[in-house]
Amino acid sequence: MTTRPLLNRRLAGMGTTIFAEMSALATATGSINLGQGFPDTDGPREIAQAAADAVLTGKGNQYPPGPGIPELRTAIAEHQQRFYGLRYDPDTEVLVTAGATEAIAAAMLALLEPGDEVIAFEPFYDSYAACIAMAGATRVPLTLRPPSFRPDLDALRAAITPRTRLLLLNTPHNPTGMVLTPEELAAIAELACEHDLLVVTDEVYEHLVLTGAHHPIAALPGMRERTVSISSAGKTFSFTGWKVGWVTAAPALLAAVRTAKQYLTYVSAGPFQYAVAQALHLPDSYFDTLRADLRRKRDLLAEGLSAAGFQVFEPAGTYFITTDISPLGEKDGIEFCRSLPARCGVVAIPNAVFYDDTEAGRSLVRFTFCKQDDVLNEAVARLRRL
Secondary structure (H helix, E strand, O other): OOHHHHHHHHHOOOOOOHHHHHHHHHHHHOOEEOOOOOOOOOOOHHHHHHHHHHHHOOOOOOOOOOOOOHHHHHHHHHHHHHHHOOOOOOOOOEEEEOHHHHHHHHHHHHHOOOOOEEEEEEOOOHHHHHHHHHOOOEEEEEEOOOOOOOOOHHHHHHHOOOOEEEEEEEOOOOOOOOOOOHHHHHHHHHHHHHOOOEEEEEOOOOOOEOOOOOOOHHHOOOOHHHEEEEEEOHHHHOOHHHOOEEEEOOHHHHHHHHHHHOOOOOOOOHHHHHHHHHHOOOOHHHHHHHHHHHHHHHHHHHHHHHHOOOEEEOOOEOOEEEEEOHHHOOOOHHHHHHHHHHHHOEEOEEHHHHOOOHHHHOOEEEEEOOOOHHHHHHHHHHHOOO
16 A cells, blocks of 8 residues: 555656647647657658558457567567677567557566666656656666767766666667767676676667667677667657567566566557568668658758757757757746747757756757758748747
8 A cells, every 4th residue: 555655756746748748839839849759751651551451451450469479579580680680589589569668667667676776878768767766766867968968987887886777778869869889888888797787778769870870789798688678660660659669688588578568558559560560671771761861851950950049969869959048048948948839939848857957958958850841941940030
């Protein structure tokens, strides 16, 4: 009878997410929504057709297998081998989830005990804090600071205590767009091995690296057996509403995550799993074109934001740009974002909500550029009115 009040205390103050608040504000004011990260065009038509065909032919309309359909688990394993040289057994080392968010929740619930500590990059995606809290663990932020948002590896080492159980990584990183370098990953891997830590890595933006390349930490020596790698189809294929994610990990870790996951959704997205299996086999040209198009959109919005007076921190990955509003004479990102729709008809997200140390992100604001060119051009024109 004491667990619910305890959980309520852990989740106190979270309330409605900033994404829900800002999206509702965009709808109410008719503003351009550059806040929540979803594309305004669908992904490849042949993949949408594959989903429709699955529905109409009765594939996945009833409960699919708990770990995911074999076709998708095999496609995920082949994807890891194709892009990173990582070999996973589709039957014992691959799990399909209801998006990456469920995968993160299942991993935290499965791998943490009350009192454990989790080190995570700050700012962090808001579900991280909630999932760690629900597992009864304590989050320990490692703050990424502008202009480069690179992790302080000495600070990371100092943050490790006897209670540290897990490192929660996100690369490419939302919201900053930072992409961990091979050297940084090697240093983090060394710390994980030295202190016998688990690593959960959120790699949903793996194909949205615009400068440099994505390197999974699971490929480094000593890391495969201690790493839970998470990704999803939503960002890569522009079908965010399908909520098809996955986990790859060594058998013992995957079994633990699967045990927790089966009590969350059990299964989801049956017909979409067949479509995503097909999507993962798209040719390299698809992924190259995706990156080139997003790189161009990044540059378009970055130039417009700079012209409007923002300090712009160019992202190496994801489809978000972090800016500083101080050059505009503004100090508080939350107040700025709440007033922005009325001022110029654009919605953004204040980075402060992703920090435990809100002062570290108080003047930072995030915009997304995964929109059509005419939408970005109109948003830039409106922002210049500031």
